[in-house]
Amino acid sequence: MAKWKCDQCGTVHRRNPNKCRSCGNTVLSPYHGDEGGSPLDDPRVRYGLIALAVLLVVVLVVALL
Numbered sequence: 001m002a003k004w005k006c007d008q009c010g011t012v013h014r015r016n017p018n019k020c021r022s023c024g025n026t027v028l029s030p031y032h033g034d035e036g037g038s039p040l041d042d043p044r045v046r047y048g049l050i051a052l053a054v055l056l057v058v059v060l061v062v063a064l065l
């Protein structure tokens, strides 16, 4: 289900409102929050990066000892 995003302030609405509830702007664009976003929006990617960072720190500590 498409959401609607205010062109002016970026507020995302679940349904297409007559105007933005945050700023009153009447221009809203279809918004697909779950599609085509940044890879960093995916929690699995974030946890993967954290795991990679931890692994790098461990390797560094082991190498320095």
Ligand SMILES: [Zn+2]
Binding pocket: 006, 007, 008, 009, 010, 011, 020, 021, 022, 023, 024, 025
């Ligand atoms: Zn707005």
